[in-house]
Amino acid sequence: MGNEKTILCIGAGYVGGPTMAMIALKNPDYKVIVVDINSKRIDAWNSEELPIYEPGLLEVVHNVRDKNLFFSTDVENSIKEAHIIFVSVNTPTKMFGYGEGYAADLQYWEKTARQILKLSDASKIIVEKSTLPVKTAEAMERILNSNEKGIIFDVLSNPEFLAEGTAIKDLEDPDRVLVGSRETESGLRARNKIVQLYSSWIGKEKILTSNVWSTELSKLTANAFLAQRISSINSIAALCEETGANVHEVAHAVGTDSRIGPKFLNASVGFGGSCFKKDIFNLVYLCRHYGLDEVADYWESVVKMNEYQVERFVLKMLKSMFNTIAGKKIALFGFAFKANTGDTRESPAIYVAKKLLNEMANVVITDPKALENAKIELKEFDGNVEYCPDPYEAAKNAHAIAVLTEWECYKSLDYKKIFESMEKPTFIFDGRNTLPHKDLFEIGFNVIPLGMPELSHF
Numbered sequence: 075m076g077n078e079k080t081i082l083c084i085g086a087g088y089v090g091g092p093t094m095a096m097i098a099l100k101n102p103d104y105k106v107i108v109v110d111i112n113s114k115r116i117d118a119w120n121s122e123e124l125p126i127y128e129p130g131l132l133e134v135v136h137n138v139r140d141k142n143l144f145f146s147t148d149v150e151n152s153i154k155e156a157h158i159i160f161v162s163v164n165t166p167t168k169m170f171g172y173g174e175g176y177a178a179d180l181q182y183w184e185k186t187a188r189q190i191l192k193l194s195d196a197s198k199i200i201v202e203k204s205t206l207p208v209k210t211a212e213a214m215e216r217i218l219n220s221n222e223k224g225i226i227f228d229v230l231s232n233p234e235f236l237a238e239g240t241a242i243k244d245l246e247d248p249d250r251v252l253v254g255s256r257e258t259e260s261g262l263r264a265r266n267k268i269v270q271l272y273s274s275w276i277g278k279e280k281i282l283t284s285n286v287w288s289t290e291l292s293k294l295t296a297n298a299f300l301a302q303r304i305s306s307i308n309s310i311a312a313l314c315e316e317t318g319a320n321v322h323e324v325a326h327a328v329g330t331d332s333r334i335g336p337k338f339l340n341a342s343v344g345f346g347g348s349c350f351k352k353d354i355f356n357l358v359y360l361c362r363h364y365g366l367d368e369v370a371d372y373w374e375s376v377v378k379m380n381e382y383q384v385e386r387f388v389l390k391m392l393k394s395m396f397n398t399i400a401g402k403k404i405a406l407f408g409f410a411f412k413a414n415t416g417d418t419r420e421s422p423a424i425y426v427a428k429k430l431l432n433e434m435a436n437v438v439i440t441d442p443k444a445l446e447n448a449k450i451e452l453k454e455f456d457g458n459v460e461y462c463p464d465p466y467e468a469a470k471n472a473h474a475i476a477v478l479t480e481w482e483c484y485k486s487l488d489y490k491k492i493f494e495s496m497e498k499p500t501f502i503f504d505g506r507n508t509l510p511h512k513d514l515f516e517i518g519f520n521v522i523p524l525g526m527p528e529l530s531h532f
């Protein structure tokens with residue numbers, strides 16, 4: 075059976091690491107092992123320089139590491155030892171063959187399932203932590219239970235809802251936890267074990283149980299709805315710019331309707347992150363598979379609107395700067411896909427930077443946490459991009475600043491000092507609408523926000 079009180083998590087990424095640290099913290103009677111095939115990542119988890127930046131994470135890890143939380147590369151022995159196995163490997167979009175560009179690439183998941191099967195000699199509970207298309211658990215259960223060892227695997231779905239940047243807060247006090255299982259005797263027993271784990275710190279009323287398919291689909295749907303709100307307000311931002319309305323005022327007015335609510339209504343350069351686009355494309359692929367083309371088109375338009383928004387942002391930059399940016403220095407303030415993370419996956423900043431570089435601009439990137447990842451994203455432009463931790467230095471002699479991540483630290487910079495060090499005329503493109511626009515205009519900047527009138531000295 076493996077040790078009843080040993081939990082394993084396969085995949086020590088943005089989800090596996092923080093989630094297991096919290097489970098270990100709240101369940102001191104359990105031993106929690108997190109494994110990964112990437113030994114550099116594991117070394118970092120065992121050091122003071124964790125592989126991901128997340129406020130509060132280091133403190134939680136300090137509390138439990140080497141007590142009841144262990145990071146290791148020993149996948150094989152850990153599989154043998156554990157009774158409960160969370161799988162939190164990456165599930166990127168498939169970039170080949172059928173479903174290319176839309177379907178989930180399940181090769182990491184399936185490899186993991188086969189490895190679990192090979193190494194197990196007792197029944198285990200397998201928990202999908204990764205975000206997966208509906209019916210994946212069923213397929214995995216079929217692979218796992220096709221064994222001749224007489225052992226049974228219960229495959230459950232327990233998708234993660236943490237948001238990067240607030241992961242610890244989200245894990246400590248989640249809106250809800252979903253646990254889906256088969257509604258058989260053994261499935262319900264396994265479900266109960268996972269519910270117990272979470273109920274050591276989360277109220278029972280927040281732990282929602284259902285069948286596996288509902289849980290899987292709930293995660294995809296939640297991400298699609300969140301992304302849809304961003305695309306919706308961004309579409310209105312475009313209309314505001316044409317009509318003279320102010321998207322901030324419109325969002326406030328709309329968000330005060332208690333049926334709508336104020337969250338996720340900030341116009342911006344667009345959403346990024348490793349999940350939204352991938353999960354919507356999963357949904358689109360599933361809909362097409364079932365012949366629901368209208369439904370698929372509807373959700374696909376959320377991604378299209380996002381692409382339109384970032385494209386619009388770059389075109390605005392180009393147009394404002396007299397249709398030529400060749401040889402002009404442009405400072406990008408922020409490269410992470412959102413504040414309080416170093417994660418740059420699918421960040422709109424990647425698209426903006428590439429477009430500006432193709433226009434022969436001199437791009438300088440500053441970010442408090444994401445410069446190393448930015449270098450990886452822009453590897454093909456090695457030597458043509460400058461990376462600069464200090465925003466004052468980054469802006470020196472620049473023609474323009476583009477704010478691409480809503481880092482708090484950018485709100486309180488000495489913009490007078492920055493303005494004085496820049497080329498004139500001086501532009502600031504606020505892709506997050508977080509800076510004090512009027513103050514910047516009074517200093518001398520031409521301020522181009524999203525969805526509201528520009529403040530121009532011309």
Ligand SMILES: NC(=O)c1ccc[n+]([C@@H]2O[C@H](COP(=O)([O-])OP(=O)(O)OC[C@H]3O[C@@H](n4cnc5c(N)ncnc54)[C@H](O)[C@@H]3O)[C@@H](O)[C@H]2O)c1
Binds near residue numbers: 109149182237
């Ligand atoms: N990042 C988020 O904010 C977030 C939030 C909710 C859900 N999710 C979902 O969680 C899953 C993981 O996301 P992530 O951001 O943590 O990904 P990640 O890429 O940061 O981490 C995945 C890890 O799995 C490891 N891995 C892959 N195959 C392995 C194997 N066979 N054995 C051991 N390790 C293996 C990789 O080396 C990597 O370190 C995805 O399905 C994602 O959609 C992510």
